[in-house]
Amino acid sequence: MKLSEKASGICPSKTMSLAAMTRKMKQDGVPIIDFGAGEPDFDTPQHIKDAAKEALDNNFTKYAPSAGTEELRSAIADKLKNDNGLNYSYNEIVVSNGSKHALFNAFLAILEQGDEVIIPAPYWLSYTEMVSIAGGVPVIAYTNVMTGYKATEEILKKHLSEKTKAIIINSPNNPTGMVYTKEELEKIADFAVRNDIYVISDEVYEKLIYSGKMQHISIASLNNEIKKRTIVVNGLSKSYAMTGWRVGYTASDVTIASAISNIQSHTTSNINSIALKAAYAALKGDQSCVEEMLNEFKHRRDYIYQRVSDIPYLSCLIPKGAFYLFIDISKLCGEKVDGKKIKDGADVARILLDKYNVAVVPGESFGYDDHIRISFAVGMEDIVEGIDRIENFVKDNF
Ligand SMILES: Cc1ncc(COP(=O)(O)O)c(C=O)c1O
Incomplete structure (x- = not known):
């Protein structure tokens, strides 16, 4: 065996x-x-827990659409528009079991066996393993303190090959806390478009930015060309202290979103129904x-x-x-x-x-x-x- x-x-x-x-x-x-x-x-804030209790009391305990309820996916689409200037319709959003699951679905949807994914280092430790499980090859692009531990076009170029399928951008970053500026993202976006590669944009820490002058920019919001090839990954774990609820999502072009939704429909199906309601309350409720x-x-x-x-x-x-x-x-x-x-x-x-x-x-x-x-x-x-x-x-x- x-x-x-x-x-x-x-x-x-x-x-x-x-x-x-x-x-x-x-x-x-x-x-x-x-x-x-x-x-x-x-x-987890009280009003989110209350929404979960209400969901239970109302017997919201059955199967839901595997990509999430239209109610929650529309709330996510509203959030992306209001916070990030991104226009997605609800059917371009798939709600998954945490952004970890959302990331894994994204790799399954785009990677062929042997496809390379450039992962700027320092990186969150699960990226390399997820890429490998999905049949891809992680290619580590080391940055340095001079670039603020951020990937630049020069660094990415050195790791580009005919097999490069995607790059991962994680801003704000775990473990460094670095945040990419608009100008830095524009260069990376140009690079991705020119070389016809996907961008997986992990934005789970977007709400945690400490410098008044810095702002979270989603690379997908820069122009339509980059938006088409970006899979935005986000979730509620870090922003709303909801790690155990397991709510994450992808936003992407409808073709990619359908592929992700199909994968999920045959694996985990919808996330916990109670969490669907709690997540809606988190996004639509008081943000203080x-x-x-x-x-x-x-x-x-x-x-x-x-x-x-x-x-x-x-x-x-x-x-x-x-x-x-x-x-x-x-x-x-x-x-x-x-x-x-x-x-x-x-x-x-x-x-x-x-x-x-x-x-x-x-x-x-x-x-x-x-x-x-x-x-x-x-x-x-x-x-x-x-x-x-x-x-x-x-x-x-x-
Ligand atoms: C960079 C990054 N992405 C994704 C995740 C996954 O978060 P979750 O699956 O709880 O949404 C984490 C968790 O630590 C993280 O640090």
Whole structure:
């Protein structure tokens, strides 16, 4: 008996052992400060939960159209028009089980076996595995701190081949918090149109932008040519503290949308019917909850960035969006702690967890061994304590 090549080829998460250790230590009562979180620490707003309760009371508990109700897809189309200047009709929207599922559907819909997808690094760790499962080949395009960890036309060009089918753009970015400007996106859009490739635009952190001067721009909104070849991916997890509800969606040209809808109709079908109603309430209800969460995240971002910047040997760029700080620890590499040489971010993460009870995510998960990621989706008290511990780690050992 043998597993499929597809299944055997999927990388288990390199950071799984560290995450398992963190879990075990927490269970054992060790006072861990966990900077690993990838989700808002706020509760889902009350009016969204109320809509879900109402859906249950009204027995909205049966199968729904597999791409989502017309009501919700129209609400998403309204949102895309009002927030992003994008015109989609409801039948160009497919609602899926989180943007993760939406992304996977998108790759299944466009990739032939062996098609290449350019993934600018640092990247969200699931992209590479999703592309592979869908039969594609992930091609990693490393950026650097000089470009603000953003892809440029020059970087993309180096990775272009006859097999290139798509590029992934993730703005605001996980793990760096970088946000692409309109001018930067225009160059990437030109590149995609000229080379006849798709763009998968992952916009899940769009509501979390901290600089008043910066604005979220969807690459699809730049012109009709780029809109035709872009699959916009978004969801409600990060903007409305709804990670567990599993609501994401794609917006794309009707041909692509139909393909995605067909795939979904034979696999998962509609998302949970209660979540369809809750998502509608989130999009159509009072938006002040989004603003409140944003203000709290901004306060934390300002604090955490300042504190980390003041720690010798560590460096990072100020995140313009999302809720992560991507920290360059390369100056610690080659140094010894307790007689053992530090090789990479995973070694730093291990010491931080073992000796200082702080959990961080090693950068190798995002394609950068000499970085670590910390999340500020954590309460302020824990942020202060956690950063004190990281500062002590550097003071004690270097
Ligand atoms: C960049 C990025 N895209 C997509 C997702 C998936 O989010 P969800 O499936 O909860 O919508 C995440 C989650 O961490 C993410 O960081």
